[in-house]
Amino acid sequence: MKGNVIKxxxxxxxxxxxxxxxxxxxxxxxxLATHAMEGLDPHFHSKVKSGDFVLAGKNFGCGSSREHAPxxxxxxxxxxxxxxxxxxxxxxxxxxxxxLLPIEIEEHAYxxxxxxxxxDIDISAxxxxxxxxxxxxxxxxxxxxxxxxxAAGGLFKYKPEQD
Amino acid sequence: xxxxxxxxxxxxxxxVAKPTGPSxxxxxxxxxxxxxxxxxxxxxxMNHRMVRRPDLTIATVDHNVPTNNRSLxxxxxxxxxxxxxxxxxxxxxxxxxxxxxxxxxGIVHVIGPQLGITLPGTTIVCGDSHTSTHGAFxxxxxxxxxxxxEHVLASQTLWLEKPKPFEIRIEGKRRDPCAVTAxxxxxxxxxxxxxxxxxxxxxxxxxxxxxxLSMEQRMTICNMSIEAxxxxxxxxxxxKTFDYLRDRQYTPKNxxxxxxxxxxxxxxxxxxxxxxxxxxxxxxxxxxxxxxTSPEMTCDVTDSVPSPDDFAKGDDNQxxxxxxALDYMDLKPGTPITDIRIDRVFIGSCTNARLxxxxxxxxxxxxxxxxxxxRAMVVxxxxxxxxxxxxxxxxxxxxDARFEWRESGCSMCLxxxxxxxxxxxxxxxTSNRNFEGRQGTGGRTHLVSPVMAAAAAIEGHFVDVRDxx
Numbered sequence: 024m025k026g027n028v029i030k031x032x033x034x035x036x037x038x039x040x041x042x043x044x045x046x047x048x049x050x051x052x053x054x055l056a057t058h059a060m061e062g063l064d065p066h067f068h069s070k071v072k073s074g075d076f077v078l079a080g081k082n083f084g085c086g087s088s089r090e091h092a093p094x095x096x097x098x099x100x101x102x103x104x105x106x107x108x109x110x111x112x113x114x115x116x117x118x119x120x121x122x123l124l125p126i127e128i129e130e131h132a133y134x135x136x137x138x139x140x141x142x143d144i145d146i147s148a149x150x151x152x153x154x155x156x157x158x159x160x161x162x163x164x165x166x167x168x169x170x171x172x173x174a175a176g177g178l179f180k181y182k183p184e185q186d
Numbered sequence: 187x188x189x190x191x192x193x194x195x196x197x198x199x200x201x202v203a204k205p206t207g208p209s210x211x212x213x214x215x216x217x218x219x220x221x222x223x224x225x226x227x228x229x230x231x232m233n234h235r236m237v238r239r240p241d242l243t244i245a246t247v248d249h250n251v252p253t254n255n256r257s258l259x260x261x262x263x264x265x266x267x268x269x270x271x272x273x274x275x276x277x278x279x280x281x282x283x284x285x286x287x288x289x290x291x292g293i294v295h296v297i298g299p300q301l302g303i304t305l306p307g308t309t310i311v312c313g314d315s316h317t318s319t320h321g322a323f324x325x326x327x328x329x330x331x332x333x334x335x336e337h338v339l340a341s342q343t344l345w346l347e348k349p350k351p352f353e354i355r356i357e358g359k360r361r362d363p364c365a366v367t368a369x370x371x372x373x374x375x376x377x378x379x380x381x382x383x384x385x386x387x388x389x390x391x392x393x394x395x396x397x398x399l400s401m402e403q404r405m406t407i408c409n410m411s412i413e414a415x416x417x418x419x420x421x422x423x424x425x426k427t428f429d430y431l432r433d434r435q436y437t438p439k440n441x442x443x444x445x446x447x448x449x450x451x452x453x454x455x456x457x458x459x460x461x462x463x464x465x466x467x468x469x470x471x472x473x474x475x476x477x478x479t480s481p482e483m484t485c486d487v488t489d490s491v492p493s494p495d496d497f498a499k500g501d502d503n504q505x506x507x508x509x510x511a512l513d514y515m516d517l518k519p520g521t522p523i524t525d526i527r528i529d530r531v532f533i534g535s536c537t538n539a540r541l542x543x544x545x546x547x548x549x550x551x552x553x554x555x556x557x558x559x560x561r562a563m564v565v566x567x568x569x570x571x572x573x574x575x576x577x578x579x580x581x582x583x584x585x586d587a588r589f590e591w592r593e594s595g596c597s598m599c600l601x602x603x604x605x606x607x608x609x610x611x612x613x614x615x616t617s618n619r620n621f622e623g624r625q626g627t628g629g630r631t632h633l634v635s636p637v638m639a640a641a642a643a644i645e646g647h648f649v650d651v652r653d654x655x
Binding site (some may be wrong): 032033034035037039040043044045047048049050062063080081082085086087088089090108110111112115116119120166167168169172177178179181183 | 207208221224233313314315329332337345382412480602606
């Protein structure tokens with residue numbers, strides 16, 4: 024999985040800035056995507072490209088349980104969010120609907136990756152390769168259930184009896 | 187080794203458990219509302235699935251309903267469609283709905299306990315993060331996303347990873363309980379442990395500072411567990427809990443038998459182990475006011491707005507966050523909190539719109555008039571709260587002081603209905619989140635208790651309510 028980074032060097036990016044409340048009435052995902060990150064970065068929609076990664080600090084996705092948050096990012100083209108940590112509901116929402124991958128990274132990776140860097144993420148090896156800086160970082164492995172839901176392609180495709 | 191209360195509730199609801207990895211947890215009560223349920227019902231239809239237990243699923247409309255005249259149609263077309271969609275889904279799948287004209291309508295986390303739907307030792311889920319509120323009754327109550335709502339509708343279960351138990355002890359007695367409220371306690375906790383402090387845990391609140399609180403005050407505490415990042419928050423039930431739920435509309439008929447069993451089982455064993463602990467002494471805590479755009483950006487009303495350096499204590503991201511918050515809030519470091527002037531006051535939300543909250547605020551307001559520069563509204567948490575308040579004459583106290591007295595709903599807590607701030611407006615709000623744009627694009631939110639909000643409405647700025655009442 025290869026893409027470029029859009030970096031926000033702050034903690035606690037909440038779901039109200041990822042998709043403001045007034046858009047929770049929007050059912051058209053393409054329209055929802057045009058408002059992704061609107062509360063934090065009004066230029067996000069014009070700069071995001073399909074396959075991009077969002078990078079941020081601690082507690083990404085805190086606040087409301089709205090699944091519209093990972094949906095809006097996903098429909099904007101974002102394939103993964105890399106953060107120092109995630110709020111739990113956002114984390115589960117991201118994988119339950121197979122919207123995007125929430126990837127926990129270490130402090131040194133967070134500091135060394137810059138806006139625009141090209142990353143190659145290999146989740147089977149728990150490895151992130153920074154092609155721009157010629158560096159490699161470890162990602163925190165997914166837990167058993169999260170890994171299985173991701174592998175199945177979402178909560179409804181996960182069949183526990185096949186374990 | 188003994189078990190914590192959370193572990194007992196978890197274990198008694200485990201359908202499938204694996205030594206390492208997830209558990210399949212049975213859900214006793216599923217609360218749904220108009221905003222996070224439509225896609226879940228679409229999913230059911232697409233896959234030709236039924237609702238597994240419509241009798242354990244309860245619906246109401248709260249997030250986007252207007253709070254003015256209920257005899258008029260909903261003007262906002264998209265809101266009207268969401269409300270009608272829920273009505274149709276409930277009809278099609280046989281789910282009990284408290285619709286916009288029901289006397290039981292209200293914020294889902296206010297009506298659950300009021301109707302006796304919330305019970306000790308149960309598991310409760312809802313597509314709303316503030317589901318943690320129900321933990322005040324010793325329930326394990328989790329906020330979930332829409333995919334999980336669909337999973338619960340279809341199977342009445344959820345795959346979950348077991349969170350870790352976190353003990354938060356509240357010790358001591360508040361010196362001035364009229365001015366220093368449950369809201370000030372929970373804001374103090376979040377200020378101390380941070381918005382990520384509870385990540386991956388279920389908090390059990392314990393200690394004299396908790397047992398002293400009424401049920402409605404305990405709900406305010408559990409409500410904001412999510413603001414500390416916790417998966418849920420709960421409190422062991424006691425006589426206050428059992429009294430509160432007795433003889434409610436949906437209280438089970440064998441209630442006394444249940445109480446006997448709850449008394450025996452629903453407490454953490456003395457030899458149980460918490461993975462994390464925090465203690466707050468509330469003997470001399472002050473009323474709290476948030477100054478930033480995260481609930482952890484909170485200080486005493488007697489303090490001044492901190493500088494980003496003072497707030498961050500050497501953490502770069504925290505410093506950037508604080509600077510960004512100050513810019514958004516248009517505040518300068520060193521400004522005394524009591525000098526901050528406000529434009530709007532919102533007394534409402536699942537955090538602070540129960541009868542006791544309105545009674546406390548009305549005591550401050552009685553015989554006064556709000557500042558001419560302030561627009562203030564009271565939005566009761568449910569139609570039942572509204573009716574009870576009106577029977578006590580609270581509506582008259584508020585309207586005499588020039589507060590607007592509204593119908594129930596989430597209203598200005600999250601800016602989905604017409605009750606929003608204009609860009610740049612500053613609001614003293616009894617809600618739970620001060621995120622950028624939460625109450626309307628460009629709106630500035632200060633989180634406070636109902637007493638502080640009421641006093642600020644009258645003075646036009648924050649005051650130390652301990653001296654003021």
